[in-house]
Amino acid sequence: MRIAELSRRTGVPIPTIKYYMREGLVPQGERTGPNQARYGEEHVRRLRLARALVEVGGLPVASAREALALIFSSGISEFDVLGKAQYALTPPRERAEDDVWDEAAAQVDELIARRGWQVKPGNPARRTLADALATLRRLGEDDYLDLLETYAETAEHLADTEVRAISRRGDLHAMAEAIVIWTALGDPVIASLRRLAQEAQAARLIGGTTEETA
Amino acid sequence: MRIAELSRRTGVPIPTIKYYMREGLVPQGERTGPNQARYGEEHVRRLRLARALVEVGGLPVASAREALALIFSSGISEFDVLGKAQYALTPPRERAEDDVWDEAAAQVDELIARRGWQVKPGNPARRTLADALATLRRLGEDDYLDLLETYAETAEHLADTEVRAISRRGDLHAMAEAIVIWTALGDPVIASLRRLAQEAQAARLIGGTTEETA
Known part of the structure; x- marks a missing residue:
């Protein structure tokens, strides 16, 4: 899906999605063109989690990044x-x-x-x-x-x-x-x-x- | 007491004291000259409380201001x-x-x-x-x-x-x-x-x- 669809599915505004990607809370999408990327179900899940931790749980971005990296790491x-x-x-x-x-x-x-x-x-x-x-x-x-x-x-x-x-x-x-x-x-x-x-x-x-x- | 003494007594750095005063968490001191002011025991108490609410309790400055104003208001x-x-x-x-x-x-x-x-x-x-x-x-x-x-x-x-x-x-x-x-x-x-x-x-x-x- 495109970023607009990702935003619609999760209710997270596009600028916030881009901010979370820059900060490493959510992985970048798969590049499909110079200004386009594609996103999958894992992005939906991670975005919901990122927002839950930062906006509702009140965690600093660095703590949320560390926690998310751990959940989604392969060698746990x-x-x-x-x-x-x-x-x-x-x-x-x-x-x-x-x-x-x-x-x-x-x-x-x-x-x-x-x-x-x-x-x-x-x-x-x-x-x-x-x-x-x-x-x-x-x-x-x-x-x-x-x-x-x-x-x-x-x-x-x-x-x-x-x-x-x-x-x-x-x-x-x-x-x-x-x-x-x-x-x-x-x-x-x-x-x-x-x-x-x-x-x-x-x-x-x-x-x-x-x-x-x- | 002067602001340096206020800082020493409470352990709050002078720039933080000035910030809390600007934000209305702590009242201004009594002016004693163009660049000097005097502070009393109420300043010590309010400063300790302000820091407790903001730095340890994690309250936004606006919430801390409202709570402090209420504690120190006369018509409670x-x-x-x-x-x-x-x-x-x-x-x-x-x-x-x-x-x-x-x-x-x-x-x-x-x-x-x-x-x-x-x-x-x-x-x-x-x-x-x-x-x-x-x-x-x-x-x-x-x-x-x-x-x-x-x-x-x-x-x-x-x-x-x-x-x-x-x-x-x-x-x-x-x-x-x-x-x-x-x-x-x-x-x-x-x-x-x-x-x-x-x-x-x-x-x-x-x-x-x-x-x-x-």
Whole structure:
């Protein structure tokens, strides 16, 4: 199909398709003339995935590229599925570290040990969590930290459900794809459900109003 | 204090401080000369909050500005705390809607009704959730939708714990501030814990490796 058809099928505007191709999220089409190329079903699939990760999952383009490359690579191994697919979805951070951060990182290590989680030192989510905890500490939100155990239990419950469903897929490529999609899109699903539930609980506990907020 | 001291106290570089002031996240200092201004403790607090929301919580600058303006406004009401503080933290979306999206939005309404959540039609998280569900549907990830009920239960449990802790603060300003901080920073806390727990559960269920992933 031509690029216009690709755009119609996926709902992605042509300039966005060209941008994703330049950035390596979607492969170039097969050249059929000086200004023409042909696209196939894999382009449809990759384009939908690219848009899901970037626009809905909120991933930086570089992270989405890495995750997509992994899903569509031919030499995927079980180690890749368990490690790289998920690690690609935690954007790298570059932030100064200080005593408060070191304390937060130690707190993350203790939490992981206390819950008996087998997590490699290289999992980038360790640092993301330490960033958030250090920020809460700096803002004086120490009672927030009391909730950490509740969050950890909840995360364990979600992860158990997710990993069981993913492992039923069997095929490594299908598993890598599911990890990427579920991890990236699960973030906005959970974030929105939490906001909806917060409003509902606030209405029950603090006393709500039935007025519409503009 | 001068801007250099403000930067030292908060760890925020001077160009970033100036950017946040231009964008209205932090108020200007009190002018003491043609090129000098003086800053107080409120600037320290607002700067820390601004950075937490933007850099760690990942909020767009406009959303952070709205949330900060609300926390530091003088005429805050109970309606504001329950509605606006939280709504400010869900960035507005502009995306085309189609049949798949309409179905997803209906699914969100049903979920909210089924769980008995009292949520106003204007809560922007309804649309964010519909976006994510429509995206999953388009990617053919229909078995993901089976997990929705687990996510909703989990969100309810988290929200209950959070709102109880927040309601103990009593003062409306302190509550608005807590809602903003907890909602924005809870997102990366939950996202990282989920990734850590996923690795741990994958190691248990699929069979992990003790090798370090580079």
